[in-house]
Amino acid sequence: MKSPFSWAIALLTGGLVLAGYFLRKMVPVLGDVQALVLLWAVMLAAFALLIGVINLLAVHWRKVQMGNSASFYSGVLIASLLATIVVTAWDGPTGSWSLWILNNIQIPIEASLVALLAIILAYTAARMFRYRVNTMTVLFITVIVIILLGTTPLYGTSKITALKDVSSLFKQLASWITQTWATAGARGILLGVALGTIATGLRILLGADRPYGG
Amino acid sequence: MTVMNTLGDFPGLVIVIVFAGLMIIFAAAGRKHPWRNLREIHAFTRLRRAVGLAVEAGTRLHVSLGRGGIIGPENGPALAGFAMLERITRAASISDRPPVATSGDSILSILSQDTLRGTYRAMGVEHEYKTDSALLTGITPLSYAAGAMSVIRDGQVSANVLAGHFGSEVALLTDAGERAGSITIAGTDSLPGQAVLFAASHEPLIGEEVFAGGAYLSAGSLHVASLRTQDIFRWALIVVILIGAFARFVGIWK
Numbered sequence: 526m527k528s529p530f531s532w533a534i535a536l537l538t539g540g541l542v543l544a545g546y547f548l549r550k551m552v553p554v555l556g557d558v559q560a561l562v563l564l565w566a567v568m569l570a571a572f573a574l575l576i577g578v579i580n581l582l583a584v585h586w587r588k589v590q591m592g593n594s595a596s597f598y599s600g601v602l603i604a605s606l607l608a609t610i611v612v613t614a615w616d617g618p619t620g621s622w623s624l625w626i627l628n629n630i631q632i633p634i635e636a637s638l639v640a641l642l643a644i645i646l647a648y649t650a651a652r653m654f655r656y657r658v659n660t661m662t663v664l665f666i667t668v669i670v671i672i673l674l675g676t677t678p679l680y681g682t683s684k685i686t687a688l689k690d691v692s693s694l695f696k697q698l699a700s701w702i703t704q705t706w707a708t709a710g711a712r713g714i715l716l717g718v719a720l721g722t723i724a725t726g727l728r729i730l731l732g733a734d735r736p737y738g739g
Numbered sequence: 740m741t742v743m744n745t746l747g748d749f750p751g752l753v754i755v756i757v758f759a760g761l762m763i764i765f766a767a768a769g770r771k772h773p774w775r776n777l778r779e780i781h782a783f784t785r786l787r788r789a790v791g792l793a794v795e796a797g798t799r800l801h802v803s804l805g806r807g808g809i810i811g812p813e814n815g816p817a818l819a820g821f822a823m824l825e826r827i828t829r830a831a832s833i834s835d836r837p838p839v840a841t842s843g844d845s846i847l848s849i850l851s852q853d854t855l856r857g858t859y860r861a862m863g864v865e866h867e868y869k870t871d872s873a874l875l876t877g878i879t880p881l882s883y884a885a886g887a888m889s890v891i892r893d894g895q896v897s898a899n900v901l902a903g904h905f906g907s908e909v910a911l912l913t914d915a916g917e918r919a920g921s922i923t924i925a926g927t928d929s930l931p932g933q934a935v936l937f938a939a940s941h942e943p944l945i946g947e948e949v950f951a952g953g954a955y956l957s958a959g960s961l962h963v964a965s966l967r968t969q970d971i972f973r974w975a976l977i978v979v980i981l982i983g984a985f986a987r988f989v990g991i992w993k
Contacts, residue, residue, distance in 0.1 A: 547752035566810050570846050577845035577875035580852075584871040595893055635881045642907060645914045649939040652917075656941055665937065711930050714946040718928045720972050721950030722815035724965035727759050729818060733961035734953065735857070736821035736850045 532732045538562055539730045582606065668702060675699025758968055765964035777963065782924045782942035783955035789898035789922060790830045798897035799836040800827055801890060803912065804851055805903020805927065806843025806883050813904040815950065816928045817847055820902030821854050822953030822962065827900065828858045830956075832867065840873040841890050842903070843883030848875035884908040888915040901925035901940070902949050905932040913939035926952075 545559025585599035609626055616622040653662050675695040682688040728734045793800050802824045807813035828838050840851040851873040859868040876886025892915055899916045905927045916923040925936045926944025936943045954962035986992035
């Protein structure tokens, strides 16, 4: 059976934050309550991070104990996590050793993933024809090509008049697509997302959705 | 403009109250047949099929809730994702491999653990819940994607449901799914994420479709009622925009 207490607490705090957002000019105390509740939420988020890290550690420790092929990577993760915690606790978050870990390990690894991402995105666009061969797919790829040709510098085109005209045409076309069609479409999507967010929030306030496990 | 400044945020509150009122009215009116007249969204039809196939084949379903913070405005799709996680867990609870949830935010991780535990408890099989069913895989966009990729690759996953806040890093997840031979059904609130998902996922959920997951997975009459209310508000917005555009065009409103 779902507990009515957790729903009542969710309704009360959610209602207060919502009322504070809309009525803080008319009833200033509601604004203060909203700020206080949000401050509590920020503090809870910090503790939640600690719990999340402990959960991560526990999951990978179990994987190490299982001793399968992936356990080596879990061992590396645990060793890296503990080493980073020790170094950062000893040296401080802005200490030279902590920054060395960030600049020489974290940032290069993430940069390599970004490079991989660029290749994956190009490959994915080509792979679309395997999933869905329809008008929208053709339109999507055509627009990508036009935007690419209109925004990236095409070396050598400035010297040949005919190519210069084509390059200029692509620039105008890309600008028209991004400023008119893409902006209109994006606003339409964002309005839909806003309505969906309102509906989701209200479902939680009304107790239809209870991600807090009540 | 002066009128709007005088009213402040009050019209917003009226909109929220009317929205909630209509949801309650539609939920009460459609209690007997809540799922009647829902238009078909192919992604959810395929998701229901994927859940059935996963149970039969003994494979796992992976629900990823993104990396949006719960305090910020980007939490909407992840909160809708919890409703999907709950329904998927119920449907796949008899499978040899129960669903796994990943997220890139600590609070989302705790809420997904709570959702899974609550669902198992409601079904009377709380002992089936395992702490490694809901994982915080990373707290930066790329570390989260890297951690979730390993779940997709090593977890014998047959279907991925990505419902949350994602940027372009979501392509790493869809690519991992493609390599693992699993299907990907995905939706997000971010525009770059949606553009990537349109190209990269097998079944993209465009715009507000990601919020409709609960209604299409039979989560309750209030879910369907919220869809009907969204439709009414969408038409109202369209009419207001058209009137505004016409008024500007003829010079009534400057």
